[in-house]
Amino acid sequence: MSISKESLLHAYRTMKTIREFEERVHAEIMNGQIPGFTHLYTGQEANAVGVCAHLDESDTIISTHRGHGHCIAKGADVSGMMKELFGSSEGLCKGKGGSMHVADIDKGILGANGIVAGGPPISVGSALAAKIRKNGKVAVSFSGDGSVNQGTCFEAMNMAVVLQVPAVFVIENNYYSEHTHIDYAVGCNDLKARTEAFGFPVFVADGADFFAVHEAAGKAIAHARAGNGPAGVFAEQGRYHGHFVGDPQAYRGEGELENLRENHDPLKVFRQHMATSGELSEGELDAIDAEVMAEIEQSVVDAKAAARPTPEQVTADVYIQYGATA
């Protein structure tokens, strides 16, 4: 499948945006500027971007606790996200959600989620809505290698098959759930096969390679969109930072992280592809880098200057018609 130049530019820009967003968030957390619990997507950019390349605004995604990358890939406003992380009332969720709950329903983003495997059932509901309305939309859920051991995830997969809805399950294997390795947590030694045993095809990709993800996700999404029921994507990729910001990662083997950063960096891999194919020049990519850096810098400046919430806002937006009791 050939990808247009415009799409390539967009893909690279988006991956770079995720990278710089996350690295800057990391720095701001270290500076004490961003409160709460934050999980970074650095190293996994190709996956979110490769999948979302096949979606438009009215398709939906649902994300995880590690949600920034998915949201950016699906088109969330970066400045609104940064403001949200800083806790501003101008943030995407008015400062009520923070990192673990960034969402933008209008963009088809059903939110990051603080509950592991909270998302897949919700995504099946979005897929069911698409099926009932016969509108050709698909619903994508992202799940980590750890989250797939959660009952809700299995239930969602079975029900999606039973109801034959256009749900796509993207499994991101970054080898760890917190500090526990996939080889321990997934009892069988073949997660792809276990997933396929539920009754839908799963397409495998190198999750550090945008082109590989793009291809696998393309197949899965086409399958679902065509009305053939659910499909899956299974992609391996490294997580550069710890589970959360500050995690010393002593559980990793020697040289593991260095190898990831050296040989499995989605941005590097993309640039290598471009060097080979010549589709985008180094100059074009460098220009994007510079624009992205400026955009992220601006988003932080804006976030720091943005309005802070006021106490009355605590009880707003609990219900639609009904005010708070207390």
Next chain:
Amino acid sequence: MSISKESLLHAYRTMKTIREFEERVHAEIMNGQIPGFTHLYTGQEANAVGVCAHLDESDTIISTHRGHGHCIAKGADVSGMMKELFGSSEGLCKGKGGSMHVADIDKGILGANGIVAGGPPISVGSALAAKIRKNGKVAVSFSGDGSVNQGTCFEAMNMAVVLQVPAVFVIENNYYSEHTHIDYAVGCNDLKARTEAFGFPVFVADGADFFAVHEAAGKAIAHARAGNGPAGVFAEQGRYHGHFVGDPQAYRGEGELENLRENHDPLKVFRQHMATSGELSEGELDAIDAEVMAEIEQSVVDAKAAARPTPEQVTADVYIQYGATA
């Protein structure tokens, strides 16, 4: 595997006891003598008995809402069960549990359970206790074809593999969960394969045939007892009565029930085997029938005469040391 005459007699007696217990319970419910919600095991006797033949008192089982058969097969006192169903304070659970919660911890019966798939996680805990104590015990959970779609069931299976505990998952396929067919509810078309994909062997048997179940369960239990981690049994068998007592079963195909009763009756199948092998004579089997009928009759007489609970008993046994607040 040859089975001793004593064991054959015991197996037949137990199956017959379950059958007559259930038929009598059915009649007493129709008479308005037994309150609450009751689910009968008639037609599935060979499965409980074939499995429990391999267990001794300190192995554990955990059952489902359709629990009478499992409890009787594991050695629960039939008279105590009948009293329990009648709501007597002399019942196995002092009239507090009823049909859906019959239990006898001393006999290794962790209870019927009103929550579909509530049992498997608990059973894994019993298996874990056995592993930590290195006492060679196994923990068996029974699950219906419907219950295996519940997240708790999947989680229990994966965790049993991860922890390599002696848990045995017995899946009883009676084709229906309430009024929904397995072909609808299990999205993939191969439940055995889906189960095995979790990483343990599953042994299949004709659940109407005691000998087939006995063999499959023997393999599964031996596997677990030997420290090889969990194993499964998958057996098909008919459910004669409706989901609950009173269910008109209009969802069944024509002739389906008649065929089950005619060709897949565990008691008939057992007698046919005996007629062929000559191990037990018709007279011996008839004698058991008569004894069982008398025992069940007596259990009902006793249950009707048994003490009724008094109001003070409501708040007893909530805690071990602590009395009720109210």
Next chain:
Amino acid sequence: MRTDPDVFLMGEDVSGGAGCDGEDDAFGGAFGQYKGLVKEFGRERIIDTPITESAFIGAAGGAAATGMRPIVDLMFVDFIGVCFDQIFNQMAKFRYMFGGKSRCPAVIRFSAGGGFSAAGQHSQAMYQVMTSFPGLKVVVPSNAYDAKGLLLSAIQDDDPVLFFEPKVLYQETAEVPDEMYTIPFGQANFVREGDDVTVVAFGQMVPKAAAAIDALAAEGISCDLIDPRTTSPLDEAAILESVRATGRLVVVDEAPPRCGLTADIAGLAADKAFSSLKGPIKQVCAPHSPTPFSPELEAAYIPNADKITAAIKATLA
């Protein structure tokens, strides 16, 4: 459902017989509530599910967040434990956590409460627990007329609504008007009016309280009987107004005593109507134990008219 194509119904055996060879409309819900619906609307909108509550309750949340108006049936509220997260952490919080930008018009129906000798895992009230979660609306009708009007309001509501049907009340047959009518949330019903004591009762306790109150009339004791109908939102004003007038309060619910609705209402009055109070606020509820199976035990467990009568008298003592 006839008027809004976005409404659909989902749950285990809501039609029944999916995948079976027999009749299509074989069942219609655990209490036959949905009988006939699949014939009219088909399996596209009356959706049987596997036994997979997290998945289908979660799916209701997802469908609602993307524009549908699902009604899902959990059969017994006691099963809420296997899908609890999807209710209290997901649906309930979408709107708030997403900064007010989403809506989640899902209705979850439950049968609730005791009276069937269904023992500890099929007899719980649970609406008191769900009332504690902001973001959920909680409905507990006490009669068929209200149930219809409240259900229609629930379907039209843009927030997640938990609709609790006291299961003993399924046994009653009552005439309800054929036409469509709604009863607004947060508006209590004065079932009886009187001067001496305010009685607030929920669900299946309402007819029991009415019986107690009617009997007390002979002794010259007259009571307000308030059925809040929805526990969240709660019609605080109606309750406080009555308590300010009578000076005495009895609260009746079938749930156990700790952190329940009886304490909730008592606490409300002990703060905001304190100066009007003339006697202790009495709570009538189940004891601090699971629901027992045996009919005798269950009869001793669930509050009855005698206990309500005694409590009313105790406030007057």
Next chain:
Amino acid sequence: MRTDPDVFLMGEDVSGGAGCDGEDDAFGGAFGQYKGLVKEFGRERIIDTPITESAFIGAAGGAAATGMRPIVDLMFVDFIGVCFDQIFNQMAKFRYMFGGKSRCPAVIRFSAGGGFSAAGQHSQAMYQVMTSFPGLKVVVPSNAYDAKGLLLSAIQDDDPVLFFEPKVLYQETAEVPDEMYTIPFGQANFVREGDDVTVVAFGQMVPKAAAAIDALAAEGISCDLIDPRTTSPLDEAAILESVRATGRLVVVDEAPPRCGLTADIAGLAADKAFSSLKGPIKQVCAPHSPTPFSPELEAAYIPNADKITAAIKATLA
């Protein structure tokens, strides 16, 4: 654990690093509480699990019912929704439903409450919800000394115990005695003694209430401050005795208002200490909303000393 081979610890990353190539004792629980344990007791008794709360919480119930004394860690109590059934319907009810013939000595540890800008799904108190279920014991320590004594009691208890650790209190370092001591359940601690108002506070609200009370001393107002330490069983006698003496009551908790502990205690006093009451019973709690993320919002959400002070004064007005 050193003295009883039946005790073991299980949960996600309680040691951390299972299946990994790196160091074995890499983690030790989400707040580092279990650091070092795996080195002493090994992976047989410090068991990392997959993310599978229903399975491992259920397994704790099963292991406890068959003679072990598991301690399981759920990390954040907010995750309770995915394993709720195993707690409130299974463990809590075994003993009762089985006619008193079983015991279930399991301890479940949770971090609870707000204060970390962790937003709606990682900041809930939830102990008020769990208090409503008969069959469970619920512990909410307010300081390190109590936590140790209550935890040792929990491990020795033969019923299922839910042990809530207010997570902001992890940040405190305090000296606790090295030796083993237990604090019995159902025995409140009088943190302050006074004559004018009874203040009952839970968990992280205890130090805040103490601060408010200490400041009020300058104005000549003296208060009893009661920390119940366990919400189930509850030391009703201590609370009632104090209220009978002071005639005024303020109850403080960080959970939202509906069907919570503040109402529970208020309801208790409005019945059993009614005749001693001299003023309205005030409840200080969070508003009826999920926990917001932004620090400013969270500061406005969680009760603080100012709100407690205002409530104390309101009872005296």
